[in-house]
Amino acid sequence: xxxxxxxxxxxxxxxxxxxxxxxxxxxxxxxxxxxxxxxxxxxxxxxxxxxxxxxxxxxxxxxxxxxxxxxxxxxxxxxxxxxxxxxxxxxxxxxxxxxxxxxxxxxxxxxxxxxxxxxxxxxxxxxxxxxxxxxxxxxxxxxxxxxxxxxxxxxxxxxxxxxxxxxxxxxxxxxxxxxxxxxxxxxxxxxxxxxxxxxxxxxxxxxxxxxxxxxxxxxxxxxxxx
Amino acid sequence: xxxxxxxxxxxxxxxxxxxxxxxxxxxxxxxxxxxxxxxxxxxxxxxxxxxxxxxxxxxxxxxxxxxxxxxxxxxxxxxxxxxxxxxxxxxxxxxxxxxxxxxxxxxxxxxxxxxxxxxxxxxxxxxxxxxxxxxxxxxxxxxxxxxxxxxxxxxxxxxxxxxxxxxxxxxxxxxxxxxxxxxxxxxxxxxxxxxxxxxxxxxxxxxxxxxxxxxxxxxxxxxxxx
Numbered sequence: 001x002x003x004x005x006x007x008x009x010x011x012x013x014x015x016x017x018x019x020x021x022x023x024x025x026x027x028x029x030x031x032x033x034x035x036x037x038x039x040x041x042x043x044x045x046x047x048x049x050x051x052x053x054x055x056x057x058x059x060x061x062x063x064x065x066x067x068x069x070x071x072x073x074x075x076x077x078x079x080x081x082x083x084x085x086x087x088x089x090x091x092x093x094x095x096x097x098x099x100x101x102x103x104x105x106x107x108x109x110x111x112x113x114x115x116x117x118x119x120x121x122x123x124x125x126x127x128x129x130x131x132x133x134x135x136x137x138x139x140x141x142x143x144x145x146x147x148x149x150x151x152x153x154x155x156x157x158x159x160x161x162x163x164x165x166x167x168x169x170x171x172x173x174x175x176x177x178x179x180x181x182x183x184x185x186x187x188x189x190x191x192x193x194x195x196x197x198x199x200x201x202x203x204x205x206x207x208x209x210x211x212x213x214x215x216x217x218x219x220x221x222x223x224x225x226x
Numbered sequence: 227x228x229x230x231x232x233x234x235x236x237x238x239x240x241x242x243x244x245x246x247x248x249x250x251x252x253x254x255x256x257x258x259x260x261x262x263x264x265x266x267x268x269x270x271x272x273x274x275x276x277x278x279x280x281x282x283x284x285x286x287x288x289x290x291x292x293x294x295x296x297x298x299x300x301x302x303x304x305x306x307x308x309x310x311x312x313x314x315x316x317x318x319x320x321x322x323x324x325x326x327x328x329x330x331x332x333x334x335x336x337x338x339x340x341x342x343x344x345x346x347x348x349x350x351x352x353x354x355x356x357x358x359x360x361x362x363x364x365x366x367x368x369x370x371x372x373x374x375x376x377x378x379x380x381x382x383x384x385x386x387x388x389x390x391x392x393x394x395x396x397x398x399x400x401x402x403x404x405x406x407x408x409x410x411x412x413x414x415x416x417x418x419x420x421x422x423x424x425x426x427x428x429x430x431x432x433x434x435x436x437x438x439x440x441x442x443x444x445x446x447x448x449x450x451x452x
Contacts, residue, residue: 038264039348039377040369067349069375090379092318092349120376121347122265123293123318142368142391143266149295150346151265153316165368171397 014128017096021103021131028108029221031214032116034094034130036154037138039120042164044072045197046138047115051081052200053207057226058112058214063102065094065119072117082106093124096131112226113214122151133217134159141165141172145179148186155186160193160209167196240354243322247329247357254334255447257440258342260320260356262380263364265346268390270298271423272364273341277307278426279433283452284338284440289328291320291345298343308332319350322357338452339440348377359443360385367391367398371405374412381412386419386435393422 025032037043044064051060061082064072073085084102086094094116106114116132118125126135137158139147142165148155155161161183169176180192191209195202215225251258263269270290277286287308290299299311310328312320320342332340342358344351352361363384365373368391374381381387387409395402406418417435421428441451 038266038346038369039373040264040366066376068378071372071375090349090353092347119349120264121318121349123316123345123347124350127316140266140368142366142394143264146297147265149297150292152294168368168394168397171394 014096017100018129018131021096021099024103024108025114025131025133026217026221028111029218029223030108030111030114031210031217032114032130032132033210034116034118034125034132034135035138036118036122036125036135036158037120038122038140038143041120041138041140041143042197043117043120043138044075046162046164046195047076047117048079049195049197049200049203050115050207050210051076051079053203054113054211054214055081057211059110060113060115061106061111063094063099063114063116065098065117067091067119088119091124092119092121093128094118094130095128099130112218112223113210122147122154126153126157134213136160136162138162138164139179141168141174144172145175145182148179148182152186155183158187158190160191160206161187162193162195162206164195164197166194167199167201240322243326244355244357247322247325248359250329250334251340251357251359252443252447254337255444255449256334256337256340257436257443258340258356258358259436260342260344260351260358260361261364262344262348262351262361262384263346264348264366264369267346267364267366267369268423269343269346269364270301272388272390272421273302273343274305275421275423275426275429276341276433276436277302277305279429280339280437280440281307283437285336286339286341287332287337289320289325289340289342291324291343293317293345314345317350318345318347319354320344320356321354325356338444338449339436348373348380352379352383360439362386362388364388364390365405367394367400370398371401371408374405374408378412381409384413384416386417386432387413388419388421388432390421390423392420393425393427
């Protein structure tokens with residue numbers, strides 16, 4: 001079988017602005033999560049479930065990245081959580097300058113957690129550091145267990161992997177064992193959380209993992225533990 | 227709500243090579259389809275169902291685009307159909323030079339149809355003309371009916387829209403009427419085919435649409451109708 005390899009260098013003038021973002025986040029003790037997934041994997045539902053689990057404990061805001069529309073930011077705002085919508089006008093990922101401008105619209109002193117919902121895409125967002133403390137990805141059951149073979153980079157770069165829509169496992173031919181085996185071979189240390197975001201199933205363990213990370217950043221900035 | 231718009235120019239030195247590809251396809255009477263979708267929407271299953279419907283009538287080959295792995299090309303080859311795998315090594319779409327090189331590995335005289343499976347992504351592939359006769363997209367039911375709001379360009383550029391996994395409509399909160407309404411507002415003329423690719427449901431109407439397009443290109447090249 002013929003195979004053609006085409007490599008593409010990553011251009012990263014983006015890094016400098018990411019470092020500036022990170023400095024602000026660390027100074028203010030705000031943990032920033034970059035959430036990545038395919039379109040329709042359940043990023044917004046997972047964000048809403050995470051907000052429900054942690055809103056009594058922490059100040060939370062959301063930055064929504066989309067090619068077009070404000071539908072996700074409107075969903076978040078409807079829950080009384082500050083949200084900034086970034087429309088990339090075609091670009092398949094967020095970049096550090098966009099985050100810097102979005103953060104300027106938020107009151108960092110009132111926040112402990114910012115969740116960035118990146119553009120729906122398993123490729124481009126992996127290549128851009130935004131100043132976040134962790135990248136986390138969601139794969140949903142209907143997408144199929146073969147995705148780590150095809151998109152290894154996003155599984156490698158993620159500090160946690162969320163498997164969403166596990167309530168539909170009986171409907172799809174999804175081999176959990178094979179999936180977890182391949183993820184482990186690409187990334188042995190990251191936890192894999194099984195959730196059904198729209199029902200809240202399994203969200204507790206994921207929220208606890210996140211809370212531990214938030215505490216570390218808060219305490220390093222001199223905030224008292226919560 | 228704060229909204230930030232960031233536009234990005236499309237760089238298209240790619241167009242010249244696309245025109246050269248197209249000239250070869252037209253001369254040989256080979257219809258070329260660029261199939262686009264999210265990861266896991268069912269591109270490969272739809273290709274296999276299309277092959278099953280049309281292989282007795284037409285010579286078919288497949289060009290598979292992926293970041294990494296050969297799993298899709300292997301699935302196609304297992305059905306006795308010529309397949310070329312392109313690994314983009316990170317790039318989120320195929321470009322014309324990759325297609326030109328892949329086509330060089332195929333015997334165009336034996337073919338009437340080449341299906342290009344683009345990289346799983348609702349964004350990047352829309353921006354690159356490869357010399358194909360038509361771009362077609364697949365959305366799968368589990369991705370949700372709101373996708374046309376978020377990724378309007380891919381719905382606008384597609385000459386047909388395939389809604390896949392309709393056998394799971396009872397499991398997901400997918401509003402078919404809203405989906406079709408938004409698609410129609412973005413793109414009034416393209417047909418919307420409902421299929422369940424892994425079961426073969428609805429594939430007949432889609433294959434007939436495709437066969438009509440194939441015939442036009444074949445006849446223009448002086449081949450006799452099939």
